[in-house]
Amino acid sequence: MNSAYNPPFEHDAHIGSFAPLVEEPVVRFQNLTKTYRMDRVQVTALANVSGVIAKAETTFVTGPSGSGKSTLLNIIGMLDQPSSGTLTILDQDVSRLSDRDAADFRARHIGFVFQSFNLIPVLSLRENVEFPLLNRKIASRARRAKAMEYLDAVGLAEFVDRRPGEISGGQRQRVAIARALVTEPTMVIADEPTANLDTKTSRDIIALLDRMKSELSTSIVICTHDTSLITPASAVINIVDGQTAQE
Amino acid sequence: MIWTIALRNVVKNARRSLTTGLAIGVGGLAALLFAGxxxxxxxxxxxxMIQQQGNLQVYRNGYLEFGAANPDEYTIKDWDRVVSLLAADPMLAEELAVITPRIDLAGVAGNAETGNSKTFIGSGVVPAEIDAMSGWDGWQIGQVTPASGLAGGGPDSVIVGVGMARMMGLCGALNVADCSDRPVDAADLAGEEQDFSALVAEESGLADQSLGNDQPQLNLMAATSSGVPNIARVVIEAAEPQAIRAVDNAFVMMHFEQARSLLYGDSQEATALMLQVANPERVDAVKTRVAEVLDQAGLDLGVYHFTEVDPTFDRIFGMFTFMFIVVSAVLAIVIVFTIVNTISMTVVERVKEIGTIRALGFRKGFVRALFLTESVIIGMIGAAIALGSAVVLSNLVNASGLQWTPPSNATPLTVQLMVLDNPVFTAAVVGALVFLAMLAAVLPTFKAANLNIVESLQRA
Structure with missing residues (x-):
């Protein structure tokens, strides 16, 4: 399956002056197409999109609302399956995995940061960060220690026993980042992680993601319509009308 | 952590959880009280019934099938030797509290003073042994049956049904409550009834028996085993109500020896032997042993559980068990719908959380387990409410002294709601509540687990 894969990706995925050479891609996608049927009309959300996500790099997926960037993220994050095309993560074709195998793959390799944080409201911050580790065979004491470590890394060690409703939006997103990273995934998908935050907090969050990426060698994929957040040395995939756009 | 999340969500939605728990609790309460x-x-x-007729009864083989047509052909010959045989067995000697003979008989009763006569059905028993049986309380439920009153009288004394007393025009003479004498129209009497005063007059000595005795008396006529009419004059000790009206109108209980001499003369015959086993848990073992002893002695006798002889208990218990099943089924449906509604609402409110959990790599099974756990917790709350309130209410009812009369009884029993007296049954009801809660949640939890992740995450 991998032999069928045929770069170049650089032309699609790394646009403009921010595009570095892709030395070690962890995600490769080729000719991804996603169509929906809405009432009686067939809608194409993505059309033949190809690209790569490099290891330990931040990749921004940008584009106007409704352009298909979230659809691309959902497919890369294995929350959705493409109508056609292939998705390879760590050299494994994951385009057509069963629901169960996809869940297991996500648990091992993908972390998520959502626009509205999506923390579990009845759990404390520590428990929220600890939560994804339930998928691993880790003793509860070790789980707790690891959650504490990551909460400390995002600067929230003093709030561990609070509930999500008791902290600010920016702090919640920090917890969400700690939760996404605590399993030490190959890649973190962040869908509009700053949409509900003010400008300063948004920049702090992007900086935090960038720092964690460097410390943990994790690939970060950030979907945003705010191009001002794009950091230097990041890769950019610009989606317009369901297709990658050249700048 | 599943339990932590589930428990906290139950607490978070405390009002809804409590309402659902109360619905389960009320349903469970009804089931537990009814079960009690x-x-x-x-x-x-x-x-x-065991106080009246013992746990086991020995009959001549074939009596239960054909004895009613010809009772004299199916009597137990030399009953006293059979009793000795059973009493001599070490195991039975230890297990049997009472072994006592009984004669069932029928005939015509007449009262010369009122001029009434009618058919009677009766039994001859040993009063002291019958009274000993009435004190049996093998399950220690504190149920007391008063002594028959036959032991207080002489060997000619009898107890009659209240209906019999009324028919004989003896309510006033016997001071029977709620019983009034009415003139008996001969046309109302059964066809076989007859005035046998002339026959009584012919019996030497009978007229003398009544001399010096102010208590109401009856003349009882029955056919002996050889077909010859025999007559005895008996003294009515008391009138006691019987469970079935037809029996009450014809009932006469007399001393065993009186009945035996009336039917069999000097022959030691009895219709049945009633065996009362001290420990009800040992009845089956005792029955087996009695059968072995009778078989080894080469006797043409069989031993039966009292429910084999008289199906009344099985019918009563079967009727109430069926009612319990119907009531429980209705309650179960209500509980299931309540739980389905609650969990469905919870799922709708937490679609985004479900999407998040799935996105984080948890399988559908985790989502199902999460909501099933919540449902189980709510079920446990409901079961606790049911059990707690059932214990309190049953104690109140038991203390109130309410009475009811089962179809098998003439006298009422005090209502005792035995909620905790059958731990296995109580545990089964409580377990059923929790299981129902879990079962009811299956459909909504499967729906929750099958939600599309992307669509779930897009929910506001």
Missing amino acids: FVTSIWYGVQTS
Whole structure:
């Protein structure tokens, strides 16, 4: 399956002056197409999109609302399956995995940061960060220690026993980042992680993601319509009308 | 952590959880109280019947099938030797509290003073042994049956049914409550009834028996085993109500020796032997042993559980068990719908959370387990409410002294709601509540687990 894969990706995925050479891609996608049927009309959300996500790099997926960037993220994050095309993560074709195998793959390799944080409201911050580790065979004491470590890394060690409703939006997103990273995934998908935050907090969050990426060698994929957040040395995939756009 | 999340969500939605728990609790309360009542019936009616006729009865083989047509052909010959045989067995000597003979008989009763006569059905028993049987309380439920009153009288004394007393025009003479004498129209009497005063007059000595005795008397006529009419004059000790009106109108209980001499003269015959086993848990073992002893002695006798002889208990218990099943089924449906509604609402409110959990790599099974756990917790809350309130209410009812009369009894029994007296049954009801809660949540939890992740995450 991998032999069928045929770069170049650089032309699609790394646009403009921010595009570095892709030395070690962890995600490769080729000719991804996603169509929906809405009432009686067939809608194409993505059309033949190809690209790569490099290891330990931040990749921004940008584009106007409704352009298909979230659809691309959902497919890369294995929350959705493409109508056609292939998705390879760590050299494994994951385009057509069963629901169960996809869940297991996500648990091992993908972390998520959502626009509205999506923390579990009845759990404390520590428990929220600890939560994804339930998928691993880790003793509860070790789980707790690891959650504490990551909460400390995002600067929230003093709030561990609070509930999500008791902290600010920016702090919640920090917890969400700690939760996404605590399993030490190959890649973190962040869908509009700053949409509900003010400008300063948004920049702090992007900086935090960038720092964690460097410390943990994790690939970060950030979907945003705010191009001002794009950091230097990041890769950019610009989606317009369901297709990658050249700048 | 599943339990932590589930428990905290139950607490978070405290009002809804409590309302659902209360619905389960009220349903469970009804089931437990009804179960307590059925348990009470099981113990109470059995105790009552065992007090009257023992746990086991020995009959001549074929009596239960054909004895009614020709009772004299199916008597137990030399009953006293059979009793000795059973009493001599070490195991039975230890297990049997009472072994006593009984004669069932029928004939015509007449009262010369009122000029009434009618057919009677009766039994001859040993009063002291019958009274000993009435004190049996093998399950220690505190149910007391008063002594027959026959032991207080002489060997000619009898107890009659209240209906019999009324028919004989003896209510006033016997001071029977709620019983009034009416003139008996000969046309109302059964066809076989006859005035046999002339026959009585011919019997030497009968007229003398009544001399010097102010108590009401009856003349009882029955056919001996050889077909010859025999007559005895008996003194009515008391009138006691019987469970079945037809029996009450014809009932006469007399001393065993009186009945035996009336039917069999000097022959030691009896219709049945009633065996009362001290420990009800040992009845089956005792029955087996009695059968072995009778078989080894080469006797043409069989031993039967009292429910084999008289199906009343099985019918009563079967009826209430069926009612319990119907009531429980209705309650179960209500509980299931309540739980389905609650969990469905919870799922709708937490679609985004479900999407998040799935996105984080948890399988559908985790989502199902999460919501099933919540449902189980709510079920446990409901079961606790049901059990707690059932214990309190049953104690209140038991203390109130309410009474009811089962179909097998003439006298009422005190209502005892035995909620905790059958731990296995109570545990089964409580377990059923939790299981129902879990079962009811299956459909909504499967729906939750099958939600599309992307669509779930897009929910506001």
